[in-house]
């Protein structure tokens with residue numbers, strides 16, 4: 001009887017030690033490498049008026065249709081030389097690839113500018129910029145754009161960040177201009193889907 005209890009106690013001590021050990025070394029957690037999750041994951045929380053029409057505004061940009069500029073008959077939609085800048089996460093293990101083309105990663109999606117989202121997309125992390133950035137969220141700037149907007153693009157005609165920003169992202173245009181305003185399109189009359 002006594003021996004049995006001894007064995008049980010010993011077992012409990014072991015279990016306790018094993019469950020505490022990882023907590024003690026929590027200073028250095030093995031961070032999983034962020035993976036691409038696709039636009040629809042971001043859409044869940046970033047669509048509609050309360051969220052500043054981020055999703056709807058992005059849909060209006062050329063980025064959302066960048067695959068359409070590639071000619072399938074000429075093989076461009078499978079050409080790494082083009083896909084490099086016309087899809088999301090090309091070259092990364094979990095990014096868009098030719099063998100298993102993922103529509104959610106085709107075109108220049110959220111993660112092309114904001115980085116792969118697997119580690120920052122949960123609400124508790126997203127709510128705090130610092131945590132999100134630590135989990136891989138990129139706050140894009142001019143340098144982010146120039147990863148693709150540069151002389152290597154066969155159609156490059158220069159890049160002006162200030163004018164490109166409202167047209168290329170999902171920003172509200174503060175001062176109306178005569179150029180098309182992708183950011184003001186999805187008003188009340190067209191309920192976002």
Ligand code: HEC
Nearest residue numbers: 037041042044045110111114116117121122123126127129
């Ligand atoms: C579970 C809901 C949820 C999901 C999924 C989500 N977000 Fe967020 N995101 C939030 C919330 C909440 C905030 C805080 C600001 C706000 O309320 O809009 C935020 C903020 C942000 C910010 C602003 C950060 C800052 O401080 O400037 C960016 C950029 C962002 N999200 C991008 C993304 C991207 C890209 C994805 C998809 C990979 C994504 N989010 C998925 C809820 C979400």
Ligand code: HEC
Nearest residue numbers: 062063065066069085086112140144145148164165167168
């Ligand atoms: C992953 C590559 C990539 C990144 C990063 C990127 N772009 Fe683009 N951008 C493209 C491609 C490709 C097109 C062309 C889309 C098409 O028409 O097929 C484009 C088109 C545009 C256009 C429309 C250009 C035109 O001539 O009509 C604007 C504006 C723009 N981008 C702004 C930006 C801004 C601002 C940033 C950074 C905040 C940015 N882009 C980041 C690849 C990128």
Ligand code: HEC
Nearest residue numbers: 069070076081082084085148149150152153154155156157
């Ligand atoms: C270095 C990044 C990059 C590469 C590589 C790239 N593109 Fe693009 N592409 C862009 C950007 C950025 C734009 C937006 C216009 C601009 O600034 O060139 C664009 C725009 C386009 C457009 C629309 C042009 C217009 O005026 O509306 C076509 C068509 C296109 N690319 C085809 C291709 C093809 C075909 C390839 C492969 C041979 C390719 N691109 C490779 C970045 C790239």
Ligand code: HEC
Nearest residue numbers: 042046052054055058063108109110113139140141168169
């Ligand atoms: C072409 C690059 C680009 C793409 C694509 C893009 N963003 Fe952004 N995003 C930006 C830039 C630039 C900022 C402003 C960063 C700063 O705070 O200076 C931003 C800011 C944000 C913010 C915070 C400010 C705001 O407007 O609410 C959210 C949320 C956000 N992005 C979500 C998204 C989501 C969701 C998608 C996909 C539907 C997306 N972004 C696609 C470039 C991009």
